[in-house]
Amino acid sequence: MAEHAKFRYRSLDEVKEDISKLGVIIPISQDLEILKKTISMGDKIIPNSLGIHPMEGCDGTVEGKPDELTYRRYERFARGGAGLLWFEATAVVEEGRANPRQIYICPENKEDFKKLLDQALAAAREDFGHDYRPYTVVQLTHSGRYSRPTGKPAPIIATRNPYLGRDIPEDYPLITDQELERLEDKFVEAAVLAKEVGFDAVDIKACHGYLNSELLSAFTREGKYGGSFENRTRFLLNIVDKIKDGIGEGLDIAVRMNAYDAVPYPYGWGVDKDDFLKPDLTEPIKLVNILYDKGVRLVNISTGNPYYNPHVGRPYDLGYYIPPEHPLEGTARMLDIIRQIQQSCPDMVIMATGFSWLREFAPFIAAGGIQEGWFTIAGFGRQAFAYPDFAKDIITKGAMDSRKSCIACSKCSEIMRDRGKAGCVIKDAKIYAPIYIEGRKGKPEINRNRVAYHV
Ligand SMILES: Cc1cc2nc3c(=O)[nH]c(=O)nc-3n(C[C@H](O)[C@H](O)[C@H](O)COP(=O)(O)O)c2cc1C
Numbered sequence: 007m008a009e010h011a012k013f014r015y016r017s018l019d020e021v022k023e024d025i026s027k028l029g030v031i032i033p034i035s036q037d038l039e040i041l042k043k044t045i046s047m048g049d050k051i052i053p054n055s056l057g058i059h060p061m062e063g064c065d066g067t068v069e070g071k072p073d074e075l076t077y078r079r080y081e082r083f084a085r086g087g088a089g090l091l092w093f094e095a096t097a098v099v100e101e102g103r104a105n106p107r108q109i110y111i112c113p114e115n116k117e118d119f120k121k122l123l124d125q126a127l128a129a130a131r132e133d134f135g136h137d138y139r140p141y142t143v144v145q146l147t148h149s150g151r152y153s154r155p156t157g158k159p160a161p162i163i164a165t166r167n168p169y170l171g172r173d174i175p176e177d178y179p180l181i182t183d184q185e186l187e188r189l190e191d192k193f194v195e196a197a198v199l200a201k202e203v204g205f206d207a208v209d210i211k212a213c214h215g216y217l218n219s220e221l222l223s224a225f226t227r228e229g230k231y232g233g234s235f236e237n238r239t240r241f242l243l244n245i246v247d248k249i250k251d252g253i254g255e256g257l258d259i260a261v262r263m264n265a266y267d268a269v270p271y272p273y274g275w276g277v278d279k280d281d282f283l284k285p286d287l288t289e290p291i292k293l294v295n296i297l298y299d300k301g302v303r304l305v306n307i308s309t310g311n312p313y314y315n316p317h318v319g320r321p322y323d324l325g326y327y328i329p330p331e332h333p334l335e336g337t338a339r340m341l342d343i344i345r346q347i348q349q350s351c352p353d354m355v356i357m358a359t360g361f362s363w364l365r366e367f368a369p370f371i372a373a374g375g376i377q378e379g380w381f382t383i384a385g386f387g388r389q390a391f392a393y394p395d396f397a398k399d400i401i402t403k404g405a406m407d408s409r410k411s412c413i414a415c416s417k418c419s420e421i422m423r424d425r426g427k428a429g430c431v432i433k434d435a436k437i438y439a440p441i442y443i444e445g446r447k448g449k450p451e452i453n454r455n456r457v458a459y460h461v
Contacts, residue, residue, distance in 0.1 A: 033374030057090030070110025087398030150217030
């Protein structure tokens with residue numbers, strides 16, 4: 007049976023030892039004060055430099071309203087003390103929902119979204135004081151080739167992609183330019199609602215292979231949304247322009263963007279044309295700078311595709327295959343990509359991804375990265391499911407509790423694949439262990455020993 011490196015560190019020195027053995031560069035600082043730093047976003051303040059990534063629970067109602075577990079999740083996140091709460095993937099049209107329980111922002115659901123946000127903000131005030139307000143972003147999405155609004159796959163594709171489209175027939179129709187134009191307006195309508203709900207910002211999601219992310223890599227598409235850089239970024243930039251024109255002040259625009267798909271060219275974005283295992287950040291850097299010129303001030307960088315190469319975007323100990331690299335190498339690659347983007351656009355607030363696998367040592371890497379100008383905010387995903395109070399503990403106790411930490415076991419993702427409601431099976435077991443067990447029933451056992459991901 008093949009073995010792979012897993013987290014086995016008892017001290018920061020042991021982490022440093024492996025970093026040096028592997029010959030990778032990861033910034034580290036033991037002075038965590040910098041994580042308390044507030045960040046100005048126009049006339050708003052992010053109260054510290056720790057954030058929670060968008061983390062979908064797949065637990066809304068069939069109409070796309072938040073449900074019991076959605077409310078619970080955001081209340082826990084809000085009480086956890088992270089200065090930035092990035093609300094999960096939220097569909098802008100019914101047909102673009104990734105699952106029948108994905109939340110969906112539309113006029114009928116507006117009041118429910120308001121209740122979700124208001125309850126979270128009230129919980130934060132209750133714990134941190136009258137004037138405390140985390141900065142809130144809602145992630146607007148169309149799931150593209152991963153759309154499954156009624157539970158059955160109903161892909162909406164912008165390009166043919168032999169790596170990602172194995173089950174999609176070769177003559178499957180592409181979304182037309184007219185439909186894309188119409189969809190741009192749907193994002194604007196969703197942004198208007200998000201502003202009325204009271205979110206500080208909307209994220210025009212462009213990561214992980216969903217529609218907008220796929221368009222960035224639509225090298226082979228014909229027409230005005232494919233081919234050249236200008237065409238492939240048109241959808242995203244049109245939405246930004248239309249929101250700016252249509253809404254004006256009072257709502258910030260953010261983008262969660264893949265900077266490196268790790269899918270071969272001409273089907274992946276941010277990849278070296280001859281070797282997709284190497285990032286080529288020329289285009290992502292160009293795009294981030296255009297976004298800055300258009301007034302976008304917050305970008306969350308991610309990498310990889312959760313359906314194709316999950317180890318790239320979320321290093322793990324246990325997953326669907328044995329990753330072809332040490333998780334520290336994956337973390338180092340992701341952080342280096344983020345560093346290059348931050349340094350190319352120093353005034354952009356860049357939120358970094360890649361901390362959950364590092365467990366209780368993440369704060370030192372977060373502090374090191376901010377100290378050395380690699381990024382501005384450290385974002386946590388799976389860790390927030392496992393240990394929503396991580397930020398409060400870092401800020402008030404100067405440490406995370408290793409016993410409460412995410413163990414990077416991928417069970418939260420497995421629940422999603424099994425069509426359940428996602429959360430931490432290990433540290434929030436009372437709720438999520440039964441859901442996990444139920445979802446696994448009748449499914450083939452996961453072969454965790456496949457050696458590499460499909461290339
Ligand atoms: C269960 C689950 C749900 C997720 N939901 C979203 C989402 O709604 N939007 C998004 O951009 N990324 C989503 N992600 C990706 C995470 O935000 C994050 O990028 C990833 O887990 C890596 O960060 P981490 O190492 O801190 O976990 C999700 C990941 C998991 C495991």
